[in-house]
Amino acid sequence: MKLKRFLLRYYPPGITLEYEQSQETKSKTIDLLDLTPESDLDEIVDDLTTEEPLRSLVASRKDQVKKLLTKLQQKLSQQDHRFYLFKVLRAHILPLTNVAFNKSGSRFITGSYDRTCKVWDTSSGEELVTLEGHKNVVYAIAFNNPYGDKIATGSFDKTCKLWNAESGRCYHTFKGHTAEIVCLTFNPHSTLVVTGSMDSTARIWDVKSGSEITTLSGHTAEIISLNFNSSGTSLLTGSFDHTVNVWDVTTGRCIHTLIGHQLEISNAVFNYDGKLIATGSMDRTCKLWDATTGKCLSTFRGHQDEVLDITFDSTGQFLVTSSADGTGRVYSAMTRELISKLEGHTGEISKVVFNSQGTRILTASTDKTARLWDPTSGQCVQVLEGHSDEIFSCAFNYEGNTIITGSKDNTCRLWR
Template identity: 75%
Template sequence: MRLKRFLLRYYPPGITLEYEQSSLLKTKTIDLLQLKVDSDPDAVVKDLAAQEPLITPAREEQVKKLVIKLQQKLKQVDEHRFYLFKVLRAHILPLTNVAFNKSGSRFITGSYDRTCKVWDTASGEELLTLEGHKNVVYAIAFNNPFGDKVVTGSFDKTCKLWNSETGRCIHTFKGHNAEIVCLSFNPQSSLAATGSMDTTARLWDVKTGVEACTLTGHSGEIISLSFNASGDQVITGSFDHTVSLWDVATGRLCHTLIGHQQEISNAVFNYDGSLIATGSMDKTCKLWDVNSGRCLTTFRGHQDEVLDVAFDMTGQLIVTASADGSGLVYNAGSQEIVSKFEGHSGEISKAVFNPQGTRVITASSDKTARLWDPYTGQCVQVLEGHTDEIFSCAFNYEGNTIITGSKDNTCRLWR
């Protein structure tokens, strides 16, 4: 093995090693999720060199410089104030979802008007309209980090795979016998997963368009679905009050996470795939151990349904959004409440951390989105202007652009 070069990854902190083995170029990434501003760079490098043979004594000084660079990025204070850059009258009927590609140079919108549109973030210009579905386009995703494909799931029971550069429909995935309401690409972009009101999830081969396997076992509609970072496991959350953890290669059920008293609203992995957080209509959020399937703790504190749950990029903080109009931030390690977001006058349907983990954005039925400091619970900015409920919001990779999607048929770009 011969090391060629190092690549930095800022969010979450990590170093990617590009090396040559048997004339093939390969990569491996070292996660530095525990790196802090005050960590001793020499000690960090010593630990890395002990674990990774490619980091030889001759390379240690170079690695130290990279660690210091990551620490400088962590040190940057987030004082960014967002302003309204553009209002996009995106569709003739309400939007369903918005999503960025990895770099944030493009984003997509889905709508009740049966289309998905691809937009240029810098100019706000509409680049493509993806047409072909016969009903609502409800779930949408880019195949990040690549961004050359888009997948759309519809109430017409089909899922379509598109070339995001040309707008050509590559495959139509048929097999579900009810609405498709959630979907995702695996990180390798070799599979697309769809979850449906028919109680099944399906994995599709992106290259051939053929179904790879059907995940059966839920007795209620599947409304949430996500892969872990390595792509070897997928979780499905259902109205049957449970979350299922599946092995992607075999389609085998690994664990059923049982404990919630009502429907699941969302289920997500943390970054290293060791934990799962689940939100439920039973007003709680639960934290689960992936290896054992055991519930580690139940987070309480909301007076109404928990509608969304998300980890920060390092997997140390969890945020919940509730129909009671508040958000709560919990520490996954100590399992204590860190802060509470209060200020919205309507339910919060979505909460998302920025890549740095220094801000949370919430989308509410009160027609505003709000930016919060997750450590203090302070509201640092209110994004106003929509004339109806905001149901979707997203940060780009750098965390300096936000999209909000509303029932007023528009989405707004904030910078």
């Protein structure tokens, strides 16, 4: 067994070992989800050498591993900065629907009621290419992160299109849905695209061939959210029928139906290691589920209005909810305790995201502002003002040093 190289993963922290065994290249990723700037690195290195193949690969390179862990610690301890308005982009002639970054944050895309998706250069604010061809609203958009060389667009014209992110060439048009497509996602390996529709089905498509692999049927109302686990083996579909289905991606079989919410689902997400599922609902609650058994572990109550969005931090240890009551709530996914309340918006919060480091939460609101929060204290650390209409979408880039906000005022704003 011969070690070839170490690869660092900053968010969530981890190390991948590439090694050769029997003339075959293999890899093993070590998740370091509990790593903090205060962690004892010698203790972690010792723990890494307790099991094979790590013992034989790492034991003689403890100093090298410690240096890598030090780099991870330094990345985690980088100070958060204040953001300033960098660019205002009048992106489309009709209202925007969604915005999304590629992984590096060097480019972002915007979807619109004008039936197009546009690709933009983040550093210059220059429009790079317009993706034209849909016959109705382009509602759902995504890069195939981490690669970023393809874009998928889902439309009210009932089709999804796959594009070359550089040239704008359309590779495939996925046809089969009988109603509007309202959500889509790539699997982590970028070999599949999944679309969710108001026809109550989700469909899995092959990126290379453009053919449909399977139709996921079982819901009785529109599917409005899709989420893969990090390995790409399981898929969540959240529906207005009040349920979430957990699917085996290889077989297309429904493994669990998560039943318990009293009203429509707003979002459903896996945590990083895929052991937990969080669901948000119009019934004002968020629920935490065991992904293996489908059992409900906890119900988080307290919001005075619909829960509109939920997300985990990159390590999967913290969960944040946002609500039409204008507040957010941060919970520990491990202890199920309420950590903090995010109070300050004067309108509903439609979108909430963590930065990759887990040190800041970003919220988008109908009060025309986006806000940055400290997740531990719940303190609002900055208000991003300037939009003249409600903000419906927001995103961090991977490094957490650039923000995009999309508004009904037909503009995107870049903050750095």
